[in-house]
Amino acid sequence: MVVSHEVDDRGLAELRRPRDDLVSEVVVGRDRFTLDHGPFHSWERTLQVDGGRDGTHRVVETITYRTAVAVWRPLFALPLRWAVRARRVPWWAPPDRLDARATRVLCLLACVQVVDGYLGTVITQTITFASDEFGRGDTAQGVTLAVVRLGIVVALGVVALADRRGRRRLLVATALAAVAATALGALSPGLWFLGSTQLLARGLTMGVGILIGVFAAEELPRGSRAYGVSVLALCAALGAGMAVWVLPVADLDPRGWRAVYLVPVVAIPGLVAVGRRLPESLRYTANIGSEQAVLNGNIGGRRKVEGYRLLCWPSPRSSCWYSPPRPVSSRTTS
Structure with missing residues (x-):
């Protein structure tokens, strides 16, 4: 310039x-x-x-x-x-100036968050189409969505490993597993199979969301953490919106809804690239081999819960609340 x-x-x-x-x-x-x-x-x-x-x-x-x-x-x-x-600070900049590392971490986490937002939305957008193909009614839809919410158990299992296996490795592995579990739903022979794959996929997706929140909280300066959470929430909304963009494909054929579950496969190379470029959390690196980190494991657990609450509150695809199935003409993202 x-x-x-x-x-x-x-x-x-x-x-x-x-x-x-x-x-x-x-x-x-x-x-x-x-x-x-x-x-x-x-x-x-x-x-x-x-x-x-x-x-x-x-x-x-x-x-x-x-x-x-x-x-x-x-x-x-x-x-x-x-x-x-x-030569002035723009209105869209964070309150505390970010350095190159924090900026890179936030941007890479935002990429994962877009995928996470998409994965967390597919079941609520396609449940009616799937039920029509399998000849199931509203009761079966409600039971399926309720069972999917039990994926929180999977999410808790994922985040329990974060202090032992590291944030970066677990984040990328969980995101890839969530994509695979979602894609498996495209092969569903019945609503029970779709619900089972989504129970796993949504649990992994929630785990990814929690890990992203923890990662951001540990990397961003104190005065810019709320800013970071807001940016990540916007990226989750973008991902959820992408699921809606693809949804018209489901109207082309009774089995067209399955394509919505295959779209995330194209994100696999991107997730692998993020895994190569994303550094490990500074907080985790500093605590490797520290007995004090083990003694303070309850603090890490509380941080994960706080990160989960912060991320799920503004997220349009949050699994914190159950939304009953609605008619095709009024589907919304839960």
Whole structure:
């Protein structure tokens, strides 16, 4: 990015001052600044000053940077460019400035959260279609959805391993298992089989949501954790909305609803890529081999419960509440 300025002595002094807005700079030479702290992998700003006779200066400001927003870079390209040019903190930025690691972790978790939101919505969107194919009524639908809610037991089993196996490895493995269990539902010979696969899939999905909340709480600065949870909730809503986007396929054929369960398979390469790029939680890494971490296991458990409550409250596909089946014309996401 190249920006031209015509400024007086006061304006020149301002340009030569290290920035402390969206990014924090440090001086590395005359009219040259580099990254001190901010959501960038790299940052460099240089000034080329030509003095005028009337007390004005023509300044060519050159800024090169590489953001840490991972696959979300196209979404943030213009907003970041405007914020960098304006030299102020944008309204959409977190209260506490994130560094490159925290930004990367939040963006990667957001990718997993989109998949998680989709997986948590498919059964409530397709239960009526499946019941029509299998010739079952409203009672069978209600029983199936009630049984699926028992997946919370699976979720508790997943998060119980988080303090022993690590957040990153368990998060990715659980997400992949949830995709596989959901895809298996496409082969259902009956409503009982679909309910069984969804019991497992929804339990794993809830476990992923809890682990994402714990991971975010451990990586984000104290003043930006609520911001992080809000971003993740929006991503869950995006994933849930994607399930609704695909739903018209179910109207094309009596068995068309099965395609909705196969769509998450395309996310497997992305989840594997996230697993390779996502670092282990700093909190977990610091506590590896610590006897105190074992003694304080109840604290970790309480953190998981808090993360679950924070994530499920705003999530449109939350499994905290039971929603009875509704007619085809008024299906909603639970």
